[in-house]
Amino acid sequence: RPGDWVGFRWGDYNGESLTLRQNKTDKSLVLPCTPQLKAALDRAKGALGAVPIAGRPILMKRDGNPVSYRYMAQIMLKERRRLGLEAYDLHALRYRGVQELALHGCTDDEIAAYSGHATKAMIEKYAGEARQIMRARQAAEKRR
Structure with a gap:
């Protein structure tokens, strides 16, 4: 924070x-x-x-x-x-940090250990978009 x-x-x-x-x-x-x-x-x-x-x-x-x-x-x-x-406030840096950890394949527990988030719901909210992008990329690779 x-x-x-x-x-x-x-x-x-x-x-x-x-x-x-x-x-x-x-x-x-x-x-x-x-x-x-x-x-x-x-x-x-x-x-x-x-x-x-x-x-x-x-x-x-x-x-x-x-x-x-x-x-x-x-x-x-x-x-x-x-x-x-x-347009991006200081909080956006933390949000992006969680997204970066998710994009690198970190689990919710690993993200919580680094970000300090107390609830899985907040991690899922912040990491959700990054994980959706990852899953879409994985799906696209499987289509090839």
């Missing part, structure tokens, strides 16, 4: 994954980092010039204050405008 991004502290990053407790559900998650995220975090950590304090937020403003949700939303809106994607 975008609301959780601003809560990440350097102590939540172990060099391979991020640990968090979701704000909305209070659910604990350990999320393996993609190679791109790991590289970005390692660069940011190196740029600090010292071992970061575990409680220091990862996302900081230029003035040294932590990034708030509102500030993050403004940054993301600016970037969506730059890319011509204003």
